[in-house]
Amino acid sequence: QVQLQQSGPGLVKPSETLSLTCTVSGDSISSYYWSWIRQPPGKRLEWIGYINYSGSTNYNPSLKSRVTMSVDTSKRQISLKLNSVTAADTAVYYCGMYRNGYYEAWGQGTLVIVSS
Amino acid sequence: DIQMTQSPSTLSASVGDRVTITCRASQSISSWLAWYQQRPGKAPKLLIYKSSTLESGVPSRFSGSGSGTEFTLAISCLQPDDFATYYCQQYNSYPHTFGQGTKLEIK
Numbered sequence: 001q002v003q004l005q006q007s008g009p010g011l012v013k014p015s016e017t018l019s020l021t022c023t024v025s026g027d028s029i030s031s032y033y034w035s036w037i038r039q040p041p042g043k044r045l046e047w048i049g050y051i052n053y054s055g056s057t058n059y060n061p062s063l064k065s066r067v068t069m070s071v072d073t074s075k076r077q078i079s080l081k082l083n084s085v086t087a088a089d090t091a092v093y094y095c096g097m098y099r100n101g102y103y104e105a106w107g108q109g110t111l112v113i114v115s116s
Numbered sequence: 117d118i119q120m121t122q123s124p125s126t127l128s129a130s131v132g133d134r135v136t137i138t139c140r141a142s143q144s145i146s147s148w149l150a151w152y153q154q155r156p157g158k159a160p161k162l163l164i165y166k167s168s169t170l171e172s173g174v175p176s177r178f179s180g181s182g183s184g185t186e187f188t189l190a191i192s193c194l195q196p197d198d199f200a201t202y203y204c205q206q207y208n209s210y211p212h213t214f215g216q217g218t219k220l221e222i223k
Contacts, residue, residue, distance in 0.1 A: 043216075044203070045203060045205075045214040046214070047210075047211045047212040047213065047214075049211075058210055060211040061211070062211075094159055094160075098207075100207075101148060101165075101207025101208075101212070102150035102162060102166075102205065102207055103150070103152070103162060103205070104171075106160060109159050
């Protein structure tokens, strides 16, 4: 069974870069697509984008100019960077995996607060 | 983007009741719809995919139906564990989008 373990800081200053990592265990990283999804307090889930094992990406147009996802297959890690953050980027961030479009497993979530 | 709208936003019910939640898509998504359950402070958990296929390990009191733009999640014989928030998600096209959620509360 695939398990996703997230890591990264829970507090980021405005205008700086949010960085999170998702470490995969239990299955091959090449078998899935890997997404980041966020949930601002009291709001719906928002898809940030995906990356696959070869590094192909697709980002949400609403965030595309500020997002970078990367994959390190040797470390079995997927990373998210979101630059120029503001208070509107405060949210719980999840990594998730899918093969056919629906999310079969999720990381535990990381609350990231943007504040000085 | 495809907009997903759930109704109701909040639903009050009792243990043993049967409830239904509706999810509407702003355009046809065929059967490319999933349902998730989320408990406070936890990640969403997949319940149903492809509109009506039950994920392994999910109790059979959960069922899904629909195609095109209108979908339904039904939960029969509510158990205490079922009181949570439910989300639909379309995966017909990118960006994947989610409904605003339906909070199922104990009456």
